[in-house]
Amino acid sequence: MRFNHDCQGCEFLGEWREYDLYFCKKCENGTVIARYGSEGSNYASCALDILVDRLSPDYTLGRLMSDGSTKSLTKAEIKEHNENDPLIAAYRLTLELGLI
Numbered sequence: 001m002r003f004n005h006d007c008q009g010c011e012f013l014g015e016w017r018e019y020d021l022y023f024c025k026k027c028e029n030g031t032v033i034a035r036y037g038s039e040g041s042n043y044a045s046c047a048l049d050i051l052v053d054r055l056s057p058d059y060t061l062g063r064l065m066s067d068g069s070t071k072s073l074t075k076a077e078i079k080e081h082n083e084n085d086p087l088i089a090a091y092r093l094t095l096e097l098g099l100i
Contacts, residue, residue, distance in 0.1 A: 002015065003037055003038045003042065005020065005022060005033075005043075007022070009027075010022040013097065014093060016089045016093075017086065021033070021034055021035075021090040021093060027045075030048040030094075030100055031048065032087050032091050034086035034087055034089075034090055048091065051087060051088060
């Protein structure tokens with residue numbers, strides 16, 4: 001662990017790139033956390049059910065363009081996004097460790 005994390009209910013999953021990853025069973029129906037600093041607000045989190053939806057082959061993701069319109073990302077762009085997302089990495093670790 002590189003960073004302080006004050007939730008006693010969270011299970012440390014490991015380090016991934018510049019993040020400390022955690023899983024919390026007590027938060028909602030399970031939440032993953034990616035901490036990138038010790039300040040209270042230095043983290044990202046997401047409920048597991050949302051991440052499961054994001055990994056669905058039917059999931060679409062858009063990008064807001066400068067003219068205010070939106071552009072759907074291609075399947076390859078979504079795959080690249082997911083491979084670089086620390087919350088997806090945390091979710092995959094919870095599966096590998098049998099926590100969910």
